[in-house]
Amino acid sequence: MAKHRGVSSEFRTIPGPVPTPPNGNLADIAAAGGLHTFQLELHERYGPVARFDLPGTRVVSVADPELLAATSRINRRPQELFEFLSPLFEAGNLQTIGEDEHVPWRRLLLSALGNHRSHEAHFGEFTRLTLDLADRWAAHAGEISLQEELSELSLRLIVEFAMGSEVGSAQRTSTAFRDLIAEYLGRQYGSEFSEAHAAEMLAHVRRTITGILDAGQPGAGLVTMLAESGWDPARIRDTALVVVMAGYHTSGVAVSWALHLLAHHPEVAQRLRDELDRVLGDRPAPAYDELKSLDYLERVVKEAMRRYPPGPYAARELPEDLVLDDYLIPAGTTLMYPIWAIHLNPAYWPEPERFDPDRFTAAEAQRRPKFAFIPFGFGPRSCEGAALAMVEIKLMLAVLVKRFDFVPVPGHEVTPVERFVLWAQDDIRMTVSPR
Numbered sequence: 001m002a003k004h005r006g007v008s009s010e011f012r013t014i015p016g017p018v019p020t021p022p023n024g025n026l027a028d029i030a031a032a033g034g035l036h037t038f039q040l041e042l043h044e045r046y047g048p049v050a051r052f053d054l055p056g057t058r059v060v061s062v063a064d065p066e067l068l069a070a071t072s073r074i075n076r077r078p079q080e081l082f083e084f085l086s087p088l089f090e091a092g093n094l095q096t097i098g099e100d101e102h103v104p105w106r107r108l109l110l111s112a113l114g115n116h117r118s119h120e121a122h123f124g125e126f127t128r129l130t131l132d133l134a135d136r137w138a139a140h141a142g143e144i145s146l147q148e149e150l151s152e153l154s155l156r157l158i159v160e161f162a163m164g165s166e167v168g169s170a171q172r173t174s175t176a177f178r179d180l181i182a183e184y185l186g187r188q189y190g191s192e193f194s195e196a197h198a199a200e201m202l203a204h205v206r207r208t209i210t211g212i213l214d215a216g217q218p219g220a221g222l223v224t225m226l227a228e229s230g231w232d233p234a235r236i237r238d239t240a241l242v243v244v245m246a247g248y249h250t251s252g253v254a255v256s257w258a259l260h261l262l263a264h265h266p267e268v269a270q271r272l273r274d275e276l277d278r279v280l281g282d283r284p285a286p287a288y289d290e291l292k293s294l295d296y297l298e299r300v301v302k303e304a305m306r307r308y309p310p311g312p313y314a315a316r317e318l319p320e321d322l323v324l325d326d327y328l329i330p331a332g333t334t335l336m337y338p339i340w341a342i343h344l345n346p347a348y349w350p351e352p353e354r355f356d357p358d359r360f361t362a363a364e365a366q367r368r369p370k371f372a373f374i375p376f377g378f379g380p381r382s383c384e385g386a387a388l389a390m391v392e393i394k395l396m397l398a399v400l401v402k403r404f405d406f407v408p409v410p411g412h413e414v415t416p417v418e419r420f421v422l423w424a425q426d427d428i429r430m431t432v433s434p435r
């Protein structure tokens, strides 16, 4: 297909639903149950490239992985979508800072966050926190709200990672982060917002990080690593906040969706257990070095994130005109990556609703285009926490599947909704009993 044309009239009009000013397609989005389900319907009806309007914003959504490749160098994020988090930042909203500042920030963050030594250094504490939760479940033996419990656990892991075990393990620290994030998400998604409580929690979080910086504890956590690199204290506080915010619900919902799928696919659960029993023997948790030999675990985690991506979409803003297939998308347009719709695109995922971890054998994965599976986004704004998240998720899932049987509570309906992450509306409730 022609990629470059001289005359704009040769381009086709991008299909999509008719917008109603001034709210664009907000009513259609609400009727679909949210942006995540709206995007599924949008692409089913209009094909892989479709447009819609948010108030004051023209959006083009691209659900074809081959076409996405042409966008993989775009760095800019649209301001409006992340505006609600701006008050959290002292030195500029890290989710939307310009490329000049973002590129060196990302490089340094990745050097601290993305390296295996830092994951390994925290793995003992991650294991202790996960086993604590498992012990509580074993003592409780009954119905559990997985999403709530596992989000709380993943909050504890990421706070420990960011602040070090001494400060990070204090209940007061994770409560301050939890309340702060709950206030901001609540405001965005229509619950009550207490400005005074949010301000108090933000002040507490900032004071705590400043305390770590002043004490200069070597090797404690991400905050200390960044201080050693000579970062400005305001940027460090902002970075710790964005890391905790990004790592709080995401890893926890990934594990709860995986357990939901496993509970409905006992043959997959059994195969996973067989692998865990074989590699771990009687031990309740894998050692860090063993994670790489748990092949089937990795496939299960990936397939669960395909079916229920914790981050259901990502966005960019076009710095210049983009020609995509037969379409010309003008500069300034918001480009959406509808991650859920991409992961369910039947052209690349036959029977997309079927849960089948063997889609992720090396041979199968090689047959697909690179961007058919993008739970962590892609390009210069992709998730810096991807490798760490995989470590956390595999650890949590290995410990829980090894130790417990999970049976869905009869009559309890699990409905995916978007609440910053792909969330289950009334949680995922299961009866959990030791094997």
Ligand code: HEM
Binding pocket: 094, 095, 106, 113, 158, 242, 243, 244, 246, 247, 248, 250, 251, 254, 309, 310, 311, 313, 314, 315, 375, 376, 377, 378, 379, 380, 381, 382, 383, 384, 385, 386, 388, 389
């Ligand atoms: C299952 C777990 C997680 C998932 C599915 C996930 C997914 C995502 C997605 C989809 C994005 C947007 C990417 C894009 O625009 O292309 C993102 C951004 C980000 N994530 Fe994650 N994430 C997870 C866990 C984490 C963790 C544990 C951390 C921190 C340790 C983290 C830190 C970040 C940061 C800092 C960004 C902003 C990237 C930037 O603007 O440069 N994430 N994540």
